[in-house]
Amino acid sequence: xxxxxxxxxxxxxxxxxxxxxxxxxxxxxxxxxxxxxxxxxxxxxxxxxxxxxxxxxxxxxxxxxxxxxxxxxxxxxxxxxxxxxxxxxxxxxxxxxxxxxxxxxxxxxxxxxxxxxxxxxxxxxxxxxxxxxxxxxxxxxxxxxxxxxxxxxxxxxxxxxxxxxxxxxxxxxxxxxxxxxxxxxxxxxxxxxxxxxxxxxxxxxxxxxxxxxxxxxxxxxxxxxxxxxxxxxxxxxxxxxxxxxxxxxxxxxxxxxxxxxxxxxxxxxxxxxxxxxxxxxxxxxxxxxxxxxxxxxxxxxxxxxxxxxxxxxxxxxxxxxxxxxxxxxxxxxxxxxxxxxxxxxxxxxxxxxxxxxxxxxxxxxxxxxxxxxxxxxxxxxxxxxxxxxxxxxxxxxxxxxxxxxxxxxxxxxxxxxxxxxxxxxx
Amino acid sequence: xxxxxxxxxxxxxxxxxxxxxxxxxxxxxxxxxxxxxxxxxxxxxxxxxxxxxxxxxxxxxxxxxxxxxxxxxxxxxxxxxxxxxxxxxxxxxxxxxxxxxxxxxxxxxxxxxxxxxxxxxxxxxxxxxxxxxxxxxxxxxxxxxxxxxxxxxxxxxxxxxxxxxxxxxxxxxxxxxxxxxxxxxxxxxxxxxxxxxxxxxxxxxxxxxxxxxxxxxxxxxxxxxxxxxxxxxxxxxxxxxxxxxxxxxxxxxxxxxxxxxxxxxxxxxxxxxxxxxxxxxxxxxxxxxxxxxxxxxxxxxxxxxxxxxxxxxxxxxxxxxxxxxxxxx
Numbered sequence: 001x002x003x004x005x006x007x008x009x010x011x012x013x014x015x016x017x018x019x020x021x022x023x024x025x026x027x028x029x030x031x032x033x034x035x036x037x038x039x040x041x042x043x044x045x046x047x048x049x050x051x052x053x054x055x056x057x058x059x060x061x062x063x064x065x066x067x068x069x070x071x072x073x074x075x076x077x078x079x080x081x082x083x084x085x086x087x088x089x090x091x092x093x094x095x096x097x098x099x100x101x102x103x104x105x106x107x108x109x110x111x112x113x114x115x116x117x118x119x120x121x122x123x124x125x126x127x128x129x130x131x132x133x134x135x136x137x138x139x140x141x142x143x144x145x146x147x148x149x150x151x152x153x154x155x156x157x158x159x160x161x162x163x164x165x166x167x168x169x170x171x172x173x174x175x176x177x178x179x180x181x182x183x184x185x186x187x188x189x190x191x192x193x194x195x196x197x198x199x200x201x202x203x204x205x206x207x208x209x210x211x212x213x214x215x216x217x218x219x220x221x222x223x224x225x226x227x228x229x230x231x232x233x234x235x236x237x238x239x240x241x242x243x244x245x246x247x248x249x250x251x252x253x254x255x256x257x258x259x260x261x262x263x264x265x266x267x268x269x270x271x272x273x274x275x276x277x278x279x280x281x282x283x284x285x286x287x288x289x290x291x292x293x294x295x296x297x298x299x300x301x302x303x304x305x306x307x308x309x310x311x312x313x314x315x316x317x318x319x320x321x322x323x324x325x326x327x328x329x330x331x332x333x334x335x336x337x338x339x340x341x342x343x344x345x346x347x348x349x350x351x352x353x354x355x356x357x358x359x360x361x362x363x364x365x366x367x368x369x370x371x372x373x374x375x376x377x378x379x380x381x382x383x384x385x386x387x388x389x390x391x392x393x394x395x396x397x398x399x400x401x402x403x404x405x406x407x408x409x410x411x412x413x414x415x416x417x418x419x420x421x422x423x424x425x426x
Numbered sequence: 427x428x429x430x431x432x433x434x435x436x437x438x439x440x441x442x443x444x445x446x447x448x449x450x451x452x453x454x455x456x457x458x459x460x461x462x463x464x465x466x467x468x469x470x471x472x473x474x475x476x477x478x479x480x481x482x483x484x485x486x487x488x489x490x491x492x493x494x495x496x497x498x499x500x501x502x503x504x505x506x507x508x509x510x511x512x513x514x515x516x517x518x519x520x521x522x523x524x525x526x527x528x529x530x531x532x533x534x535x536x537x538x539x540x541x542x543x544x545x546x547x548x549x550x551x552x553x554x555x556x557x558x559x560x561x562x563x564x565x566x567x568x569x570x571x572x573x574x575x576x577x578x579x580x581x582x583x584x585x586x587x588x589x590x591x592x593x594x595x596x597x598x599x600x601x602x603x604x605x606x607x608x609x610x611x612x613x614x615x616x617x618x619x620x621x622x623x624x625x626x627x628x629x630x631x632x633x634x635x636x637x638x639x640x641x642x643x644x645x646x647x648x649x650x651x652x653x654x655x656x657x658x659x660x661x662x663x664x665x666x667x668x669x670x671x672x673x674x675x676x677x678x679x680x681x682x683x684x685x686x687x688x689x690x691x692x693x694x695x696x697x698x699x700x701x702x703x704x705x706x707x708x709x710x711x712x713x714x715x716x717x718x719x720x721x722x723x724x725x726x727x728x729x730x731x732x733x734x735x736x737x738x739x740x741x742x743x744x745x746x747x748x749x750x751x752x753x754x755x
Contacts, residue, residue: 089719092718092719093714093718093719096505096506096718096721097505097718099505099506100505100506100723116504116506116721117506119507120506120507120508122506201613201701201702257591257610257613257614258591258592258608258610258613259591259613260591260610260613260615260701260702261589261590261591261592261595261610261611261612261613261702262590262591262592262613263586263590266590266592266594269592269594388719388720388721389720389722392715392719392720393526396700396701396702396703396704396707397703399701399702399703400615400702400703400704402702403613403614403615403702403703403705405615405703405705406703421520
C-alpha cells in the first residue's frame with residue numbers, strides 16, 4: 001500500500017468535515033500565514049504541572065523526539081508515557097481497542113471519523129483552547145462535531161507529483177497539466193526506455209482517486225455527497241474513473257502486473273537512485289527522504305487538473321476522562337506555542353493552518369502556494385464514517401483489475417453491494 | 427526365562443508391591459472410615475488447589491472472552507458505542523453468504539491442510555538424516571533450526587525481497603543474470619499463496635525435525651541392530667521401527683502445525699499484506715480487517731466463533747485419529 005494511499009484513508013474522514021465547515025475547498029485554507037503570530041510561548045504558565053502524561057502517537061518516538069524534547073523543556077516536571085502504533089491500519093486498530101475498553105491515553109492522534117469518538121463522549125472539547133481558536137476554519141472545522149472542536153491539527157499535508165527536472169529538460173517534455181497530457185507524458189518516457197511514473201502495488205488506488213478528483217469531482221464536487229444515503233451509487237460516480245484506469249493504464253501497458261509486487265522502496269530505487277523514473281506521486285512528507293539524493297534534480301508539481309491532493313493532517317485529541325488533565329492541557333499549550341508549532345511543522349514538512357512564519361524548501365514552494373490558495377482537496381471526503389470499509393473493497397479491487405480477476409463494472413457493483421448494508425447506518 | 431521376560435516380571439512385582447503398600451497405608455484406611463465420594467474428594471483436593479490458579483487465569487483470558495465473543499456475534503456492536511442491537515443470526519448469514527468473507531475461510535483451511543502435510547513429509551526424513559553420525563551434524567541441526575527462531579516479520583520482509591517481482595528482487599535478478607525473463611512471483615495472484623506456503627514450510631521444518639529428532643534418540647539402538655542382523659532393509663527399519671516410535675511426536679507436531687497454520691497472521695501479512703487483490707488474505711487477517719479496521723465487531727465475532735469451531739473440530743479429529751494410530755502401534 002502506498003504511503004499516499006494510507007494517508008488518503010487516514011485523513012479523508014477528518015477532511016470530510018471541511019466541506020461542511022467551510023463551504024468549499026477554495027476558501028477553506030486561505031490566509032494561512034497572513035496574520036502575525038498570536039500565540040505566546042507559555043513558559044510562565046507551566047508551574048505546578050507535573051505527573052505522567054500518557055500519549056499514543058502514530059509517529060514513532062524518533063520522529064516525535066523534537067516535540068517531546070521541547071515539551072520536556074517547557075514542562076520539566078511532566079513525564080511522558082509514550083506509546084506508538086504505526087499508521088494507518090495498526091494505529092486505528094489500537095485506538096479502537098483502547099476506546100472500546102475505555103482505556104484511552106490522555107492525548108492521542110485522531111484519524112478515524114471524529115464524530116464516532118465524539119458522539120460516544122470519548123473526546124474532550126478543545127474549542128476553548130487558545131491554540132484552537134486561532135486555527136483556520138478548515139483546520140478547526142475538520143474536527144468539529146456538534147458545535148465543539150475535538151482535535152487540534154495545525155498542519156496540512158499535500159499530495160502531488162515529485163519529478164526529475166533533468167529528465168524532463170533533457171528530453172524536451174513539458175509537465176502535464178491535464179489528465180490526457182499526464183498519460184501522454186508517461187507514454188513518452190516509456191517509449192524512450194525510461195519509466196514515466198514510478199509505480200507500486202497500491203498505485204492503482206491512487207490513480208483512480210486522482211482521476212476522480214481531476215474529472216468528476218472538478219465538475220461536481222458534491223457528486224458523492226449522497227453515496228451513503230442511497231442518493232447516488234459508485235456505479236454512477238466512480239465507475240468511469242475505474243474504467244479510465246483499466247483502459248489508459250492497465251490495457252495500455254503503463255501499469256504491468258509485475259508492479260503489484262513492487263513496494264515504496266522499489267519506487268524510490270527507480271526515481272531517486274537509478275533516476276530512470278520521471279515522476280513519483282507522494283505526499284509532502286516524502287520530500288525529506290528524496291532530498292537526501294543529492295544528484296536528483298528534484299521538482300514538485302500539482303496533480304494535473306486537480307490542484308493538490310491534500311487534507312488537514314491527523315490531529316491531537318484529549319480523552320474526555322484524562323488521568324492527568326493538567327498535563328494533557330499542557331501538551332496542547334506547548335503544541336500551539338510558537339516553538340511547538342515550528343517544531344511540529346519541521347518534523348512533518350507540513351503546511352500550517354495557523355499564523356506562523358515558517359519556511360519550506362524551495363522545491364516545495366509550489367505545494368505551499370497550492371495549499372494556501374486552497375487548491376487542495378480529497379475527493380473521497382464523502383466516504384467519512386465508512387471510509388475503511390469502502391477502502392477495504394476498492395484497494396484490493398484495483399489490484400484485481402491489474403491481475404484480470406475483475407472488471408470495472410464488477411468492482412463498482414461490489415462497492416455498491418457493500419455500500420447497501422451501510423446505508424441504514426447513515 | 428529370557429532377559430525381557432525377567433525384566434517385565436520384576437517390573438510387575440515392584441508395581442504391585444508399591445500399590446499394595448499405598449493402599450494399605452493411606453487410601454485403604456480412608457476407604458474404611460469415610461464414604462467413597464468423600465475419600466475421592468479429599469484425594470483430589472491437592473490436585474485441584476494446584477490447578478486452580480491456572481484455571482482462573484485461563485478462564486479470564488480465554489473462556490470469558492470466548493463467551494463475550496459469542497454474545498457479540500449476535501449483535502451489531504461496532505466496538506465503540508455502548509448501545510447495540512440484537513441482530514439474531516444475521517452476522518452468521520453474512521459470513522456464510524458473502525464471497526469476500528468465506529474465501530479467506532476456505533483458503534485458511536486449505537493452508538492448514540497443506541502446511542502440516544508438507545512439513546511432516548519433510549521433517550521426518552530430515553530428522554532421520556540429522557540423527558546420523560557425521561562431522562557437521564551439529565552445524566546442520568543448528569542451520570535447519572535457525573529459521574524457526576527468527577521473527578516471522580523478519581522472515582516475511584526478507585522473503586519479500588527475495589521473491590519480489592521487481593528487477594531488484596533476488597530471484598529475478600538471478601534469472602536476468604542468466605538470461606531468463608523476470609517472473610511475477612509474489613505479484614502473481616495464483617502463485618502468491620503457494621509461495622507463502624513455501625516460506626512457512628521452510629521456516630517450520632527445522633523446528634519439527636528437532637521434535638522428531640528428540641524422539642528418534644529414544645529408540646533403543648539394539649532394536650535397529652537386531653533388525654539389521656535379521657536382514658531388514660533401510661526402508662523396513664524405518665517403516666517398522668522408526669516410524670512407530672515417532673507416532674507420539676507426530677501427534678503433537680501435526681496438532682501444533684494445524685493450529686499454527688489456522689491462526690497464522692504475521693508472516694503472510696509481512697509478505698503480501700493480503701494481496702495481490704485479496705488472494706492471500708487468511709482468516710485471522712480478515713477478522714482483524716472486519717472487526718477493528720472496519721468497526722464491525724459483531725460480524726468479526728461471528729467469524730471468530732465459526733473459526734473457533736472449525737479449529738476445535740479439526741484439532742479434536744486429528745488428535746483422536748492419531749492417538750488411535752499410536753495405540754495401534
